[in-house]
Amino acid sequence: GEDVEQSLFLSVREGDSSVINCTYTDSSSTYLYWYKQEPGAGLQLLTYIFSNMDMKQDQRLTVLLNKKDKHLSLRIADTQTGDSAIYFCAESMDNNDMRFGAGTRLTVKP
């Protein structure tokens, strides 16, 4: 089965908040990540959180982790058209490879 699950699509209006959700199955996951992929480009790290944290905020980005439910979310405040991209959730354990979700395609409408 899938290790990391995300919904495939999200559409929001410019200026609204976007919330992208992710669930993972491995309770041993130590690091959880959000990557952004713009059209024609590779992935770029947006932010990451250690499993012993509940929340991390970085400017317009807020990451929430519910370790009990194995649920990770990324909130983008005041979403802009430049935020349109595919967002990947990923998890890893110490000295192991990184596992990615299928990616959520965020579309921001003017």
Next chain:
Amino acid sequence: DADVTQTPRNRITKTGKRIMLECSQTKGHDRMYWYRQDPGLGLRLIYYSFDVKDINKGEISDGYSVSRQAQAKFSLSLESAIPNQTALYFCATSAGNTEAFFGQGTRLTVV
């Protein structure tokens, strides 16, 4: 210059042909990875290497092989390409579990 460079960026090849995708990185990191991206499936790990003498299979290694020629170079080979290997391939490097740096991808089409 990009931290991770993949060549070629685009390639069309015929079924049964051997093809090599190359990757080089200037980050000085020990860890390197090859992923393939398919619509709706996200990134799936093909092979990874934690140092020059270490090669590990990922979740979808069948039909692929790799070579870690140096700390900075990690190539992916398809010995006999088949159409379902048509995908976008990404190389990545990391120093550990914090950030992975990705190349811009190689779009491979097998006809």
